[in-house]
Amino acid sequence: MKRFILVAVLLAGLGLTVTATAAPVADLKQNSVDVGQALQGQTVEALFWVDNPGDAVLEIIKVSPG
Amino acid sequence: MVAFDQTIPPGGRGKIELKFNTAGYKGRIRKSAVVQTNDPERAKFDIILRVDVKPVFLIKPWARVALSTSQGKPSKQVLTLTNQMEQEVELTGLDLGTLKGFIDAELITVEKGRAYELVVRTDAAVPLTKHGFLKMVMSGVPVKELDIFTTLVVWKPPQNTPKTVIPQKSGS
Numbered sequence: 142m143k144r145f146i147l148v149a150v151l152l153a154g155l156g157l158t159v160t161a162t163a164a165p166v167a168d169l170k171q172n173s174v175d176v177g178q179a180l181q182g183q184t185v186e187a188l189f190w191v192d193n194p195g196d197a198v199l200e201i202i203k204v205s206p207g
Numbered sequence: 208m209v210a211f212d213q214t215i216p217p218g219g220r221g222k223i224e225l226k227f228n229t230a231g232y233k234g235r236i237r238k239s240a241v242v243q244t245n246d247p248e249r250a251k252f253d254i255i256l257r258v259d260v261k262p263v264f265l266i267k268p269w270a271r272v273a274l275s276t277s278q279g280k281p282s283k284q285v286l287t288l289t290n291q292m293e294q295e296v297e298l299t300g301l302d303l304g305t306l307k308g309f310i311d312a313e314l315i316t317v318e319k320g321r322a323y324e325l326v327v328r329t330d331a332a333v334p335l336t337k338h339g340f341l342k343m344v345m346s347g348v349p350v351k352e353l354d355i356f357t358t359l360v361v362w363k364p365p366q367n368t369p370k371t372v373i374p375q376k377s378g379s
Contacts, residue, residue, distance in 0.1 A: 164246070164247060164248075165215075165217070165244070165245055165246050166246055166248070166249075167242075167244045167246040167249045167252070169252060169254070172253060173254070173255040173256075173257065174225075174254075174256055174257070175257040175258070176256065176257070177258070177259065178258075178259045178260075178261055179229050179259070179260055179261070180229075180260075180261055180262075180263055180348055180349060180350050181229055181230065181231075181232065181233055181260050181261060181262040181263060181350065182228075182229060182230045182263070182350035182352060182353065183228075183229055183349060183350050184226055184227065184229070185226070185227055185229060186224055186225065186226040186227070187225045187254075187256040188222055188223070188224055189222065189223040189224075189225065189254045190220055190221075190222055191212075191215060191220065191222070191223065192215075192219075192220050193215040193216065193217055193218065193219050193221070194217075194218065195217055195246070196217050197217060198214050198215065198216055198217065199214065199215040199216075199217075199219075199221070199244060199245065199246060200213060200214055200215075200244060200245040201211050201212060201213055201214075201215070201221065201242060201243070201244055202243040202244060202245060203241075203243040204209040204211050204223055204240050204241070204242050204243075204254075205240060205241045205243075206208070206209055206225070206238070206239075206240045207238065207239040207240060207241065207253075
């Protein structure tokens with residue numbers, strides 16, 4: 142504790158401020174979707190919603206089907 | 208097939224769309240995709256699509272054609288197709304696609320809208336290997352096409368040539 146206060150006092154004395162780096166956050170509400178029944182040959186689709194509660198732009202770089 | 212929002216602003220929401228064509232599949236199917244993001248805590252994660260695929264026709268003995276024979280020995284395969292829907296589903300039009308000229312196929316109506324037979328033949332005139340789809344048109348269901356994967360293999364008959372010749376004594 143004493144050491145932390147000493148460091149803080151030294152930083153303040155030097156006029157330095159500590160800032161956190163902005164980061165994006167990928168918050169996926171649901172990672173699995175069951176589309177139910179489909180006839181063979183039909184194309185089915187599922188939507189996945191991704192929220193970004195972070196403070197930087199979230200980039201979806203790539204989606205690779207398995 | 209996938210489509211997705213490439214960037215999502217802070218406080219925003221984006222979507223990832225996963226599409227899957229169920230042709231050739233049946234039963235409980237699970238398809239997944241790996242998502243890569245610039246989130247340092249969640250750089251990679253999986254999304255999963257689940258679907259229960261029901262074939263319109265029950266096809267016996269298998270839902271594919273495999274003709275394999277030696278040159279000069281004609282071969283045929285018969286598939287029976289039974290409608291599994293409550294309503295009638297008609298099969299019309301048979302397209303041989305890339306297999307045209309290599310096989311003959313005939314669609315026989317056993318009971319209109321209910322049961323059909325698909326007869327596929329090869330005269331095995333020349334050695335070859337071909338793959339393709341036989342396509343039939345369906346009416347009465349949202350899916351308009353029924354594809355049957357087909358393999359044709361015609362091989363050269365083996366040449367029996369003696370490897371060693373044993374001379375026979377004559378006269379005694």
